[in-house]
Amino acid sequence: MLTADTADTAETVAPTGRRALARERTWRELKAAALDEVREVGPAGLALRSVARRLGMSPAGLYRYVDSRDGLLTALIADGYHDLADHLEVALGIDTAALGDRERPEPQVPVVAAADAPVEVRLRAVGLAYRAWSVTHPNEFGLLFGDPIPGYAAPADGPTVEAMARVGGALARPLLEAAAAGRLRVDPVLSDPTVAGPPGAMDPVLPPGTDRAVGPLLLLAWGRLHGQVSLEVFGHHHWLFPDGCEALFRADLERTLHDLGLVTP
Amino acid sequence: MLTADTADTAETVAPTGRRALARERTWRELKAAALDEVREVGPAGLALRSVARRLGMSPAGLYRYVDSRDGLLTALIADGYHDLADHLEVALGIDTAALGDRERPEPQVPVVAAADAPVEVRLRAVGLAYRAWSVTHPNEFGLLFGDPIPGYAAPADGPTVEAMARVGGALARPLLEAAAAGRLRVDPVLSDPTVAGPPGAMDPVLPPGTDRAVGPLLLLAWGRLHGQVSLEVFGHHHWLFPDGCEALFRADLERTLHDLGLVTP
DNA sequence: TTGCGTTGCGAACAATGTTCGCGCAGGGTG
């Protein structure tokens, strides 16, 4: 049983067969219902019996598709990473490589920077898209970046890390372009082996052979974006800072562009 | 009933009386047991019945001290903010103003910068202490900064915001000192009213009359610290970056000092 | 001592995740 996972993770075999199609459809409906519930009550409030009710199904019936509540959550996490990655790629003008069962490419993002735009414009676009997705999907953001579900560690080959590698790859893309164009000012501190890590780290995100300093630079920029967004989405900025969150985010983003040497003061 | 809350939030009346002392003691034991459980199984895994078992109490008995599971969580959140603030203040050489029932000032932090140290040293110290506490208290970090508990909004006058204001105040202190010394380079973007917010925002953290740009600067620096720490603690950095987290954090911190004009390249 | 407020307990209720065994229908195989 639970062939849905294999059909979802590795889409090697064609999902031919009438039965497999029905299974796939209800599996999608199940995830959609669960995602609706997460949107309403948050990741911690997701109840299997409630999504069963939405589907008009028995609670036990769900276990033909899911091995546990946490398993459903990890499936939603993987989908969430893919959704975020789709948005980031759209912001970069990429037509969302290899979208499988999720049908919708997303039109509206604050800034879209085509592939021939200058790198600073592209980095700005992907940063703003990161925030825009997070602010408009707070509960999914919590699902992806909030408390990890207790006792769970993502299997290194699981769909979760592959999906997360996609968002890392989208964030890295402008940096790689800048590095290729020689426009990236690399801080000597970041090239230090203790910072850059062993060669081969970041392999799932960065192509092999890239400058050792790009990895730390990516994580540094990502961490900055993420910090502002995380504090804002979880209500820590908004608490003492009602309306300036986006402006503050833009200011920090600009500062980061400057730190990377991509823009002159 | 539930006089413990009032006795805990406002310690106006002396807790005289033999009974009040016993009540206070079991209330502390209760919070300690709950905190132990949070440390072991995470905030989402905290079970009232389990802490009741630890205390050798009936589950119903807990409700003489707690109005709900979420109420207990908010009490732990407030305590967590205070604990973090204590660590930050210790790193700044302040003797942890007004510690009430929590008895322990904390000796070991990576860097302690006395009040007469240069501001950049002090800001470094508080930043490193922020990370050190978070990394050594991952589940409490998740409690404070992870998913907000569903449907809960901190009451504006509650103990939670007061405690959080303490950590904001500790982070702000070096910035205020730098501003007072005229050493803070203020980005004109950050003085813009749309970024700085209405006058009077950040009142619980910053003393009135401080430069309007200090608030955004604080949130900017805090967001940077927080982003790196959050990604690290929740396992997103560690996943593709085994050992360089502290070095990366230090690099970003140094970059931030530079952005603030507190250190020359 | 008497009385009252506080404290704790046992039982109970609703809701949750999860398992087990059964029926049943539909699809691939003879």
Add this chain to the structure above:
DNA sequence: CACCCTGCGCGAACATTGTTCGCAACGCAA
């Protein structure tokens, strides 16, 4: 075309959780 059998869904059940209610015991003040 007929058959079997695989997969799907269900009902019931069990353990565990948060929470409430009424009752018993106890400390403290009058």
